[in-house]
Amino acid sequence: MLFKELQLIEPILKALETEGYTTPTPIQQQAIPLALERRDVLGCAQTGTGKTAAFAIPILQLTYQAIQNGNRSKSIKALILTPTRELAIQIDESFAAYGRNLYLKHQVIFGGVSQVPQVNALRNGVDILVATPGRLLDLMQQGYIHLNDIHFFVLDEADRMLDMGFINDVKKIVAKLPEKKQTLFFSATMPTEIEKLSSTLLKHPAKVEVTPVSSTAEKIQQAVYYVEKEQKKHLLIHLLKDHTIETALVFTRTKHGADKVVKELLKAGITAEAIHGNKSQNARQRALTNFKAGTTRILVATDIAARGIDVDQLSHVYNYELPNVPETYVHRIGRTGRAGASGMAVSFCDTEEREYLKDIQKLIRINLPVVQGHEYESTVPLHAAMPLKVKQPKPAPRGRYREQRSSYNRSSRTR
DSSP states (O other): OOGGGSOOOHHHHHHHHHHTOOSOOHHHHHHHHHHHTTOOEEEEOOTTSOHHHHHHHHHHHHHHHHHHTTOOOSSOOEEEEOSOHHHHHHHHHHHHHHTTTTTOOEEEEOSSSOSHHHHHHHHTOOSEEEEOHHHHHHHHHTTSOOOTTOOEEEEOSHHHHHHTTOHHHHHHHHHTSOSSOEEEEEESSOOHHHHHHHHHHOSSOEEEESSOTTOOOTTEEEEEEEOOGGGHHHHHHHHHTOTTOOOEEEEOSSHHHHHHHHHHHHHTTOOEEEEOTTSOHHHHHHHHHHHHHTSSSEEEEOHHHHTTOOOTTOOEEEESSOOSSHHHHHHHHTTSSGGGOOEEEEEEEOGGGHHHHHHHHHHHTOOOOEEOSOTTOOOSOGGGGOOOOOOOOOOOOTTSOOOOOOOOOGGGOOO
């Protein structure tokens, strides 16, 4: 299937052609037609599957058509709510790219910076608003934003909203939205509280699920090194001496841990920056910009700060510290192997983390290949981390939606 088969208007097709996109990903193939039919959509897909375009493209088309049909007011017509500044910026960039020929007014707002430019843009009229919950609520309370005329609402990364403690803010915002609207709801996982939230927001939704929520992308190679905590920094430096690794994302569990890893990498002559919640918004954005430009080779991140990092052809992700929540592993390694590209996910596992590894392998139903014989290998017996007897998943009941498999060419990459 090609984008031109999705009933898209010519200005959007031209923009996609300019971006080099020809073939939609599975979630785009399914979600775009449903959204264009003005149906509510519940999308469940792992990170890196092209979710942003899956909602941005139909929102652009529907908003443009609404204006063409006489809705020329300065009020906000579409609201996209997302958890982090980094993700908000990238979503806004996607609207700019796909809507370059539509001349719609879009604006991104987030905290940590002066609100003056954002308020000035709002006063001039905005058709599509991309926002993080905190700044949106703040400007609503100040009277700068009214949501009375919202026709289209997108809640993106709903599970991360829950992880970051934003659910109450989301509920306050939702309470101010008009009852009659179209809602697109996207989440990589569906914990109970997120399912409850979706049921209150969506009316007879069409469900789109392209991969099981616990699965990892097929083209991501995965491996684990057993190494003790004090040897991890040496192993990481040793692996990063391979200069064919142009950029890599390294995950730690804590902000302090991220700063310590950066310090060790810099001492070894490896350019690196950290991105986490204790960094100022400007510092976080500068680090991300440097990483995308290749000025900074290694970005060390905590889980919350990393959501929304979208870097073309990121080949390697390193789990310097394993996450204590197994679903987080899926999110982390999804930073590489995006939209059909290949990638490598390397995990370091010390003695204390072996239970975390068991939980991860149980979730993803894969025994991670163990790299043996390396210089920094743990001498602690591995009985606590023996391969699991993984049960094969039961086949889906007949009639249930099955995963679509597709090979993409690089021209289909989207944010």
